[in-house]
Amino acid sequence: MxxxxxxxxxxxxxxxxxxxxxxxxxxxxxxxxxxxxxxxxxxxxxxxxxxxxxxxxxxxxxxxxxxxxxxxxxxxxxxxxxxxxxxxxxxxxxxxxxxxxxxxxxxxxxxxxxxxxxxxxxxEGFHNRFHPAVHLFKSFITPADVVHVHTEAMVPWLMVNKDNIGLNYSLGGGCMMMLGTYNFTILRMIFNAAPEECLACDTHVHADGIHDKCDYDFTAKFRFPNGGIGEATNTFQGPLIWKPSTARVTHKETVVLDKSLPATEEKMLTREVTLHGFMNAVIWHRIDVKDSFVIRSKADGKPIRKWVDSKSHKAYTYKEAVGEFADLPGEDWWMSFRYELEEFVNKVKGRKTQFWIPGEDSIEGMKMLDMAYEKSGLGLRPTSTFR
Incomplete structure (x- = not known):
């Protein structure tokens, strides 16, 4: 504490x-x-x-x-x-x-x-993607094997009333626009790809004749190139008690080589990785890695033995994240904004950046948003006439 x-x-x-x-x-x-x-x-x-x-x-x-x-x-x-x-x-x-x-x-x-x-x-300032916790989380994921991702985030209802900019359509408001894009960028990071299709997008609006096109909550489902499904659930009407943003990743079952097993048996692994607190990691976060193993008969597929290995991790600095980023600067009190600023300055000064969000990724992010808004029936946000 x-x-x-x-x-x-x-x-x-x-x-x-x-x-x-x-x-x-x-x-x-x-x-x-x-x-x-x-x-x-x-x-x-x-x-x-x-x-x-x-x-x-x-x-x-x-x-x-x-x-x-x-x-x-x-x-x-x-x-x-x-x-x-x-x-x-x-x-x-x-x-x-x-x-x-x-x-x-x-x-x-x-x-x-x-x-x-x-x-x-x-x-584009998706600051949370620069925090060490997000990179440690990513290190436990094999994008090609991901079959399902569930993400959710919320803002307490007291913070976004009808007069808030987040519900002003002419100013580009909407829960998906203001909050959901955090989930969308995490989904693309996990799959290491942009989605091919928005399968569904359900929204709620204040049907008062003023805010009819501004969603205050939504649930969207996307299909990614490997066939995996990514979901985002967000709301401006969350409870007053803080609930951390969450990303839960489920991998497909894969074979684990184990030379100690007889030729008639095989070892299988299904991995689930969950990051609690992907938006405000400096306050608190936790990465849970749950590996479910089964040894089964190759002949009939019947399980012989099952067990689960579960571990939790954290990374407030890159030293804690280890791996390729272990030598990067940072303090445990650095917010994701501070990590982002570090890389921005490095880029401006022509130094090497260990992580960056290129313009191509920002374009893919807006395509994803357009997909979802069109699927919801609310239509695209207003487009600027400035050129």
Missing amino acids: ISLLTRVYTSFVPPTPEKKSDVVRFGILGSAQTAPLSLILPAKSHPEVVLQAVAARDHILDDPKIDAIYIPLPNSLHMEWAVRSIRAGKHVLLEKPSVSTAAEAEILFNMPELSLPNAPVVL
Whole structure:
């Protein structure tokens, strides 16, 4: 308990190191509520980041002292101001989801300016994917063998009323848009592929003539190229008692080579991996790996012996995650936003990044969202007319 409290306290009151001379100077467009958590706090503890300004849009883009722009504006404004920022020669950290539709994503991430030498860096801010816990979770998964994934996340009902931006259709609102995209990106990561089809998408809306196109909860089901099924269940009407986001992965049964067995028997394994807390891992998370074994007769398939091995894991730092990322920097109090900022700065400075979300993945994410909204009958979110 003491370690948890210390970790969370330090996350919100981080130490401030001496800033280096060649810092990346950020400007924030507007005064969104997400900015303190997603950039201002992480910037305090990063020796190569300075928050230069929080100001009106044109002033930020025209300021030669600003290197990078953070865009936490409403979803419907993401494409326009990302395009304007890129054209102004600024690096862009773009709040998720990157844009509102796949058509917008194709325009944004295929801008000619992004293929030029010394092109601006653009990153869609799915911060949770940068946390060590997510990478440790991924290390237990064999994408080709995944047959089913269940993901769920929620926001307590008290936090999203009808006047909230999350239920404003003209501003790109909707539970699937605002919350479900976290699940969608985790699903693509687990399968290491984009889905081929949205099989079903059931939504609920406030049928009051105002919010009829904004889902406040949904359940979507996708079919992936290997035949596996991925599901996402999200709600803005969750209980007040916090329930961690969850991703549960089931693999198909596979043969395990065991030379100690007679030729007439075979050893089989079915693995289930669950990550509790894939969105806010710094507060708490747990990775459960459940391996179900059976030794059976090859002749008739009858089981001879069964047993289950279960282990739990955690990784607040990459040292705990071990494997290929074990030497990466990090502290147990780093939020996923801080891990994300570390890689963003590395990319801006031309250094190697151990993990990155390329524009192609962001485009696939919006295609997935379009699939689901079309399947639900609500239709696509409004598309910006800006070009």
